[in-house]
Amino acid sequence: MSAENNLTGVRRSRPRRTDEGKDKATARDELRKAILAGEYMPGERLVEAQLIERFGASRFNIRLALQDLAGEGLVEIQRNRGAQVRKISLAETIEITQVRMVLEGLVAAQAATRVTDEEASELDEIGLLMRRAVEAGEFRRYSDLNQQLHALVRRIAGHQTADRLIGTLRAQLARHQFMLSLLPGRPMVSLPQHERIITAIRGRDPGEAEAAMRDHIASVIEVLRTLDDQGIIP
Amino acid sequence: MSAENNLTGVRRSRPRRTDEGKDKATARDELRKAILAGEYMPGERLVEAQLIERFGASRFNIRLALQDLAGEGLVEIQRNRGAQVRKISLAETIEITQVRMVLEGLVAAQAATRVTDEEASELDEIGLLMRRAVEAGEFRRYSDLNQQLHALVRRIAGHQTADRLIGTLRAQLARHQFMLSLLPGRPMVSLPQHERIITAIRGRDPGEAEAAMRDHIASVIEVLRTLDDQGIIP
DNA sequence: GTCAGCGAAGTTGTCAACAACTTTTCGGAG
DNA sequence: CTCCGAAAAGTTGTTGACAACTTCGCTGAC
Incomplete structure (x- = not known):
């Protein structure tokens, strides 16, 4: 969130290597x-x-x-x-995820209008790996691919403003983030959602891409609300 | 004779209440x-x-x-x-407004699910004043009411996370913000949009409220793109 | 026993001096 | 005249010392 490292490309005239003080x-x-x-x-x-x-x-x-x-x-x-x-309450977790929902929806829509053929192949590739991971029961790997997919969508969209905000929001939820993917049954539910997102972006259909992404994250919010009822998360 | 150390006796006027040093x-x-x-x-x-x-x-x-x-x-x-x-390019202005569009859409939807009868009256009141301002050609006042309406919707929604983000985004666009309301013909276009938002929230219809808000801000983006084509904004 | 008051220890807030970096100025060589 | 480079001026970065605040423990009166 800041352009502070001004790498002028010019090598330092005065090396100060021995200093180990970090900036x-x-x-x-x-x-x-x-x-x-x-x-x-x-x-x-x-x-x-x-x-x-x-x-x-x-x-x-x-x-x-x-x-x-x-x-x-x-x-x-x-x-x-x-x-x-900072402690983040469940209510706040839901709020943050709601904001992520609309932001990632926006990004997915924009990705659908900008995706190149090459990027479409990358999407397919991740989709394929996801399906394999689920079938093999490799949930940790599936969680990683999940992040890769969202990151790829953002890269395709090239929406810096939304991208930065999503990044900070994800960081705030880092603790809960990967727990969700590991919940029993979650991958079975989310895999078709991911595939729908991929298909929509590939098909260059912004409205459908946004809807698919929002439905996907909305279902995460549903799970959060369920956890709330069960008092799992403090 | 380098640094003359100041003896503890003379502390400039005490840094107590009366001191004007701002924090x-x-x-x-x-x-x-x-x-x-x-x-x-x-x-x-x-x-x-x-x-x-x-x-x-x-x-x-x-x-x-x-x-x-x-x-x-x-x-x-x-x-x-x-x-x-910070200089904000037109491309970035559009990005920021796009993010505002989805965030305010989310907020409008939530407002529709939470609005009380009293708040509904406040919405009506602002709607009425807006119409009068447009009819009277008081564009500056209309611009103020515009901000009041958006602020009221956010208050009704009570979505802290979205609220904070919208606040910082609005600040970044502060310069362009009120210019738009003063463009010739703008109020005539945006008044019915505002009324649609009010009606939807009053009617406790989240989907319609979000759609109305998004259409409203989408039309702002359209204007921005037009200005771009005309090269009005650097 | 306990509780207010007081002081010590621990931690954060602020400052002024100094160091480092960037930009500007200026003199001289070509 | 222009270009190069070094000194000077202007501005920002960093440090160490100290002030202020909070918390904790101790003492002693009740």
Whole structure:
């Protein structure tokens, strides 16, 4: 969400290799990765001194990194009380997924108007691999392919604004994200939905592509509501 | 005789209540307001020293404020080159408006499922005022009412996630926003669209509410594309 | 026992000085 | 006159020290 690395293409006149102090961007990316990997749990305090030790960056850069992640909704900063990994309620999870639904719907529609023949082949390829993964019961692999498919659709659409927003929203749900794919029976339901999306984009039918994507994500929301009734997610 | 250390005896006037040093949040809000008011044009450099003078905040807080506004997409920061008001191309304006279209569509749908009788009256009220404003040729007032209507729909929906995103997107387009309402003939086109939105929400018809909102904003996108062809907007 | 008050420890917020980088200026060689 | 390069000016990036705030534990009166 920022153009901060100005790679001028010109080599540095003054090499400063020996410095191992990491800059803001590096610290931010590593910390985000750690949070998404679940190494810090929601609600856990992020004490600056500890982060300095772990990531080897200066306090200044650590603070900037925390500010950035707060902007992304991954971290919550309370004045004079420090930062903690943001807790996301189920209600908020549903809201976020609803927004993802309409955004990915928009992206799917745009992908349908822009897809090239080559990209269509890529879509087919992923669809095929998905079907195989489901038949083989490789659910983890199916989950990966799921992400690949959504990423490919976004790449085809080339909608930077929607793309960026979807990225930050997905990050906020990273914890729940892959759990869903592993629910018993989920792949059987979502596979035909994915295939419908692929077919619509291949057929260059924006309306159908959007509808297919929205139905797909709407069914995820249904599952979330079910989990709510069962009290599975806090 | 380099740095003469200041003895603890003389602390400039105590940094208590009376001190006018503004904090990050205040500086950020005031700077954002100034940018949205057009006091800084797109592409204009935001030199820290000048901002310190104008807003009376410390450099530290000015920098934090700039970071925040960069996160909101209002400002662009290039490393070692400072900040400037972000320029938004027409292509990006269209992208942002497309995202707004689907987000406000979602919000309208949700508003239709939640609207109370009292809120329905408020909608009617605004609709009535809009019609009168158009008939009286008060376009500036119509533009205000337009914003009020959208804000009311969002309030009714109570969708925090979508609400926040729409807010930041609207801010990015603040410059173009009100220009559109002032285009000749625009109110005549958009008034019935607004009335359709109101009717749909009143009728508690989510699908129709979303469709009405999307058609409305889609027509804005059409105008943007037209302006592009005419080369009016850079 | 307990609870208010007080102080220490731990953590975050802010600042001013300094370092590094970019842009501008200017003198001299060609 | 123009171009090159280095110094100067202007601006931003970073650091370490310190101030302010929160939390926790201790003491002692009741």
